[in-house]
Amino acid sequence: MDLIPTLALMSILLPTLGGLLAFPMGDRARKGVVLAFSAAIIFVGTALTVLFLWDGKDVVTIGEDGLGSVDAWVWGITVLDIALMAVLIWLGVRCRSIVAIVAAVVQLVLILGFESWKGFGEVPEVAFTIDRLALVLVAVCSIIGSLIAIFALQYMEGRQKKGRFFAFVLLFLGAMNGAVLSNDLLWLFFFWEVTTLCSFYLIFHDETDEAKASARLALEITLWGGVALAVGIVYAGWKLDTLELDQLTASADLAGIALIVPAMLFVGGMTKSAQVPFQSWLLGAMVAPTPVSALLHSSTMVNLGVYAILRMAPLLKMYTPLTVTVALLGAISFAATAALALTQSNVKRVLAYSTIGNLGLIVMCVGINTPASLVAAVFILLFHAVSKGMLFLSVGVIDHEVKTKDIEEMGGMSERLPFVTWIIVLGSVSMMIPPFGLFAGKWLSVEAATNMPMLLLLLGLGSAATIIYYTKWVGRLISRTDAPPKAPEHLSPYYKLPLGAIAGGIVLLSVLTPFIADDYAFQMLPEGYASPHDTPSTDLLASNSYMWIGAIFIFMAVGLFLGMTQLRVADKDRRKVYTCGEPVEPQVAGHYFGGEATATLLTDLAVSVCAGLAISTLLLPVIAEVV
Amino acid sequence: MDWLWLAISTVITVIAPFAVAYLMGIDRRITARMQNRVGPPLLQPIYDLLKLLSKTKMVVNRGQLILATMYVSMSILAFWLFIAGADLLIIFFVLSAAAAFYTLAAYAVLSPYSQLGATRELIQLIAYEPVLLLAFFCIWLVNGDFTSVATDKALVLWLPLTFAALIIVLLVKLQKSPYDVAEAHTEIVSGPEVEYSGKFLGLVKFGRWYEIALMFAIISLFFGHSNIYVAFVGKVLIVFLAYFIVILVDNSTARLRFGQMARGVLPYGLALTVINALIVWAIQQEVIPWP
Numbered sequence: 001m002d003l004i005p006t007l008a009l010m011s012i013l014l015p016t017l018g019g020l021l022a023f024p025m026g027d028r029a030r031k032g033v034v035l036a037f038s039a040a041i042i043f044v045g046t047a048l049t050v051l052f053l054w055d056g057k058d059v060v061t062i063g064e065d066g067l068g069s070v071d072a073w074v075w076g077i078t079v080l081d082i083a084l085m086a087v088l089i090w091l092g093v094r095c096r097s098i099v100a101i102v103a104a105v106v107q108l109v110l111i112l113g114f115e116s117w118k119g120f121g122e123v124p125e126v127a128f129t130i131d132r133l134a135l136v137l138v139a140v141c142s143i144i145g146s147l148i149a150i151f152a153l154q155y156m157e158g159r160q161k162k163g164r165f166f167a168f169v170l171l172f173l174g175a176m177n178g179a180v181l182s183n184d185l186l187w188l189f190f191f192w193e194v195t196t197l198c199s200f201y202l203i204f205h206d207e208t209d210e211a212k213a214s215a216r217l218a219l220e221i222t223l224w225g226g227v228a229l230a231v232g233i234v235y236a237g238w239k240l241d242t243l244e245l246d247q248l249t250a251s252a253d254l255a256g257i258a259l260i261v262p263a264m265l266f267v268g269g270m271t272k273s274a275q276v277p278f279q280s281w282l283l284g285a286m287v288a289p290t291p292v293s294a295l296l297h298s299s300t301m302v303n304l305g306v307y308a309i310l311r312m313a314p315l316l317k318m319y320t321p322l323t324v325t326v327a328l329l330g331a332i333s334f335a336a337t338a339a340l341a342l343t344q345s346n347v348k349r350v351l352a353y354s355t356i357g358n359l360g361l362i363v364m365c366v367g368i369n370t371p372a373s374l375v376a377a378v379f380i381l382l383f384h385a386v387s388k389g390m391l392f393l394s395v396g397v398i399d400h401e402v403k404t405k406d407i408e409e410m411g412g413m414s415e416r417l418p419f420v421t422w423i424i425v426l427g428s429v430s431m432m433i434p435p436f437g438l439f440a441g442k443w444l445s446v447e448a449a450t451n452m453p454m455l456l457l458l459l460g461l462g463s464a465a466t467i468i469y470y471t472k473w474v475g476r477l478i479s480r481t482d483a484p485p486k487a488p489e490h491l492s493p494y495y496k497l498p499l500g501a502i503a504g505g506i507v508l509l510s511v512l513t514p515f516i517a518d519d520y521a522f523q524m525l526p527e528g529y530a531s532p533h534d535t536p537s538t539d540l541l542a543s544n545s546y547m548w549i550g551a552i553f554i555f556m557a558v559g560l561f562l563g564m565t566q567l568r569v570a571d572k573d574r575r576k577v578y579t580c581g582e583p584v585e586p587q588v589a590g591h592y593f594g595g596e597a598t599a600t601l602l603t604d605l606a607v608s609v610c611a612g613l614a615i616s617t618l619l620l621p622v623i624a625e626v627v
Numbered sequence: 628m629d630w631l632w633l634a635i636s637t638v639i640t641v642i643a644p645f646a647v648a649y650l651m652g653i654d655r656r657i658t659a660r661m662q663n664r665v666g667p668p669l670l671q672p673i674y675d676l677l678k679l680l681s682k683t684k685m686v687v688n689r690g691q692l693i694l695a696t697m698y699v700s701m702s703i704l705a706f707w708l709f710i711a712g713a714d715l716l717i718i719f720f721v722l723s724a725a726a727a728f729y730t731l732a733a734y735a736v737l738s739p740y741s742q743l744g745a746t747r748e749l750i751q752l753i754a755y756e757p758v759l760l761l762a763f764f765c766i767w768l769v770n771g772d773f774t775s776v777a778t779d780k781a782l783v784l785w786l787p788l789t790f791a792a793l794i795i796v797l798l799v800k801l802q803k804s805p806y807d808v809a810e811a812h813t814e815i816v817s818g819p820e821v822e823y824s825g826k827f828l829g830l831v832k833f834g835r836w837y838e839i840a841l842m843f844a845i846i847s848l849f850f851g852h853s854n855i856y857v858a859f860v861g862k863v864l865i866v867f868l869a870y871f872i873v874i875l876v877d878n879s880t881a882r883l884r885f886g887q888m889a890r891g892v893l894p895y896g897l898a899l900t901v902i903n904a905l906i907v908w909a910i911q912q913e914v915i916p917w918p
Binding site: 411429433434440442443450459461471475548552556560575587590 | 684685686687688689690693694695696697699700701703704705708712713716719720721723724726727730731733734735736737738739741742743745746749750752753756757758759760761764766768773822824897901904908
């Protein structure tokens with residue numbers, strides 16, 4: 001039996017099964033089920049990655065023969081899809097949201113109408129494909145997602161409706177894997193809408209007024225994104241006569257109104273990835289329990305949007321005004337959210353803005369659309385997911401142990417929660433400082449942005465702002481008077497294990513950066529893209545491999561080693577800080593660049609500019625047709 | 628890159644801070660003359676460093692010192708990368724890493740002056756980093772790549788406005804007025820550095836010299852020639868020119884408030900580099916006729 005297709009199907013079915021099992025169980029049994037299934041999903045994700053790399057194929061497809069009973073799949077998904085639409089309409093009714101109801105009804109009409117035109121139950125030639133891009137997302141989702149589920153076991157202790165919570169967490173992982181593996185666009189659409197459903201219930205979970213309002217907002221925005229997706233898919237099936245992603249992206253040339261397919265999928269991806277102007281639902285989603293934020297921001301929801309956009313890269317490329325608009329949208333999302341993050345003192349909001357910004361960077365890279373920029377996009381996707389998952393979980397620990405999300409109240413955390421503080425330091429450093437992986441992505445994207453120099457301005461501002469808000473937060477965490485250390489914290493292994501595992505993963509992945517570049521990322525480009533080796537920095541990243549990145553690692557390690565070992569401080573050497581003769585140490589608050597007033601202004605500005613650009617991506621195909 | 632070049636670049640990296648110290652000695656002499664004083668010996672910065680190293684150890688906490696070591700390590704790395712011919716973009720990122728560690732070290736002590744200084748340091752960062760990135764882009768525009776290896780072109784003729792923008796960045800890095808808001812010794816008792824003493828202060832100063840050495844190295848990129856001797860003399864002259872302008876500005880201006888500082892660096896720096904980039908682009912595209 002061929003293992004890779006089996007493992008791929010397992011990565012969809014296992015979490016789904018786990019979710020269904022976890023739902024009705026009692027607390028103890030559920031803990032066992034979630035642990036067992038998470039471990040199994042991690043195993044499947046790891047095994048799939050290892051086998052795929054070992055195999056060395058570019059793409060593994062699962063067609064009719066690989067699915068067992070193909071009819072069961074086709075009809076199962078068709079029936080479930082219609083049932084899902086019904087559930088979504090019901091959710092709209094429950095939220096009393098006309099906007100959501102209309103969106104869900106439009107989806108239902110589009111999909112039903114299309115299916116009956118085409119004939120129900122058509123068997124796709126290739127149902128699932130596993131290529132390098134899909135594998136990155138499956139690995140991130142399976143491994144990081146499961147670690148988050150394990151973390152949540154402790155975090156959700158003592159909360160209500162845990163059955164529903166874990167059911168949707170696990171289901172979410174299955175749906176995410178399903179969406180990125182699907183080759184049939186209707187299947188992709190089905191899994192896509194399952195993630196909408198899961199995210200709704202996870203945001204809704206605490207059932208406070210705020211949670212309900214945020215869940216409703218998320219539902220409305222992502223459902224309309226789903227409509228965009230459905231329009232794109234139906235158009236592709238209707239006019240371009242293909243519903244299969246691999247055939248669609250290999251289309252020789254798309255011109256005129258047909259460009260509506262990538263444009264619609266792009267806008268759908270924008271809503272999922274919470275890009276400006278659709279960012280508000282992700283910020284609202286902050287009310288959910290922290291593991292949900294970790295899940296949404298790192299391993300599932302938002303990645304799905306940029307995944308779809310990345311898949312559309314070869315199609316977007318066919319009309320230059322489209323790519324330029326996409327690049328601008330991404331770059332503005334990046335710079336604006338980085339500036340917005342400066343104004344926030346709620347750390348979850350800071351992290352949320354940082355997520356939107358990094359995804360904006362990915363969108364920008366798709367817009368630049370050169371081989372190097374697409375590689376940069378994948379780098380950013382991978383390393384951002386890993387680091388951001390870890391940061392959110394750490395914030396969850398602080399929230400749980402110290403009951404605060406405010407940066408200003410996190411002073412001296414390095415004494416109270418040293419383990420978590422060091423995890424956050426590593427996470428933040430990996431988000432902004434070389435040699436950690438995200439740096440490789442940023443480096444490549446700056447290099448690629450020389451093709452569209454106006455982006456460099458936004459990139460420069462955004463990356464400086466990124467350094468500021470992370471440094472400000474970490475600075476607050478580590479500031480201390482050096483009173484004698486208190487008793488170290490006792491953290492549950494459910495906290496320490498996932499955090500430690502992801503931290504180890506970050507360092508390992510960063511050390512492997514040149515390998516990932518040369519042996520993996522450079523080979524995942526769609527057809528029609530040259531080797532990225534024509535860009536100088538890609539060569540420096542890969543073929544001369546360890547030269548530069550190795551030098552940075554060595555200097556960091558030496559600096560850290562000397563600092564840790566050579567700087568012995570005896571008690572007699574210690575002094576109090578200089579306070580100009582004042583008896584107490586005055587506290588200095590962080591600088592928030594005008595706070596909420598600036599934030600409102602900036603949001604309005606960014607949303608109006610980006611809304612204009614997003615609308616123009618939809619108008620451009622029409623213009624292309626007319627001109 | 629061969630072993631010989633590795634050795635040479637390492638030697639240059641070892642010598643560089645002392646060259647900077649010597650330049651700073653000259654700076655103090657010139658400044659003194661401008662203020663009708665005699666001024667200290669030329670090697671005074673090195674004497675100062677040696678004296679600092681011999682002082683009694685006084686420490687607030689160890690975290691600060693570890694982060695300061697990381698800062699020094701990153702500064703040395705940034706300079707070495709330049710000399711070894713790395714991509715200017717890596718240097719850019721390593722330089723921001725150095726700045727981040729420097730600021731974190733300042734945040735690590737709960738001193739009001741240090742914390743204020745750290746915040747100001749961050750505001751400086753947003754003021755000069757985009758300018759630096761665009762300046763690198765301008766260099767790319769003329770040279771065609773991002774490597775820091777010298778070219779034959781006299782970049783200063785192509786990029787006079789970028790050169791001016793870099794001088795603003797240099798003022799910030801040298802902690803000179805009007806941009807010395809973070810250190811501001813008469814106001815917040817040298818801000819981020821207030822809680823270092825003795826050899827640790829020496830260590831941080833040493834790291835700062837490397838940062839300055841890097842800035843001078845970048846400025847030296849602005850003159851190149853096919854004849855190595857002409858190139859060398861030109862590079863030395865252009866570094867002296869830049870430093871002289873810095874001293875002149877330092878002595879004829881007063882410190883700005885930090886808000887003014889951000890407004891005074893970012894827009895002007897960006898405008899200068901962008902205009903320069905546009906002109907170069909226009910010449911390259913033959914929009915503007917050029918002989």
